[in-house]
Amino acid sequence: MNDLQLRTVNVTRYVTPLREGGSMPAIAEADDSFLYVLKFRGAGQGPRALIAELIGGEIARILGLRVPELVFANLDEAFGRTEPDEEIQDLLKASVGLNLALHYLSGAITFDPTVTTVDATLASQIVWLDCFLTNMDRTCRNTNMLVWHKELWLIDHGASLYFHHSWQNWEEQAAKPFYLVKDHVLLPWATELEQVNEAFKKILTPEKIEAVIALIPDNWLEGETIFDSTAEHRKAYAHFLTTRLLHADNMIKEAQHAREVLI
Incomplete structure (x- = not known):
């Protein structure tokens, strides 16, 4: 299991927020052309929620349960500058660097x-x-x-x-x-x-x-x-x-x- 690893993608487009709970995840597109549900490091619970998401998802996968692919999602510093919503802009600024994302299951x-x-x-x-x-x-x-x-x-x-x-x-x-x-x-x-x-x-x-x-x-x-x-x-x-x-x-x-x- 030492070779266990996650892919890293670069976020290219913020599509839409998913205003569920306090963490404000979003649907975003990455440079591999896939859509992801993006969980932000700069959200209310900070990196702890991402750590729990990572541990929980990968342990579920080891046990043979179905979990969407998890990836590290890199957010560039310039990404939020054109975002008109101030709350979302603040979230993007606080989340520059590595975040966590799940493959978006379209139509689920x-x-x-x-x-x-x-x-x-x-x-x-x-x-x-x-x-x-x-x-x-x-x-x-x-x-x-x-x-x-x-x-x-x-x-x-x-x-x-x-x-x-x-x-x-x-x-x-x-x-x-x-x-x-x-x-x-x-x-x-x-x-x-x-x-x-x-x-x-x-x-x-x-x-x-x-x-x-x-x-x-x-x-x-x-x-x-x-x-x-x-x-x-x-x-x-x-x-x-x-x-x-x-x-x-x-x-x-x-x-x-x-x-x-x-x-």
Whole structure:
């Protein structure tokens, strides 16, 4: 997994904002002629949301789940000068350099659990992933899943790993179950959590976790005062995720209990 890498593209055209939440992502075109959903480093939550998006998306991909291609998106200093909207112009100026983007799935529709059924294995896989990532943002209100070419795709992992917004008691948090799983949109169908847990623990090795963490650009890790270096900061992410892997059985027991209460 040492050869794990993301492509880098240059943003050539800001197409339209997606005014969802506080992060103001946008559809943008890059120099490879593809459209992307662009997540800005200069948005409200800063690089932490991009780190969560990168880690969540690439771990999902390692586990065999469908995620749009993630790329580093380079934003030139001159890019925002012609933007008439002041708010967007400020965002572009604050995001010069490397940002993160997901391949835009043209024609995809938002997953609706009342319309589309998800089989037990896939539901259990996604619930496992979100418990592992502590992803609070896969609920009925906001499923963060798309149906594209009759297949289910996962998007928007920026709300995952919420511990890193304060790093308070992070080592203790790493070993705890994910109690918010009770609100997961796919929990009612997740009847194969034990089988998925055994399979995923074999796939997601500490080495693969470290390879994903190694993708994070150094300048996304700067400015976190509790760490003496970016290397130490990077190591903390790897430690958090490997600890969660060690406690995956308890994580799944909590999900099963939440499902029993729900059903």
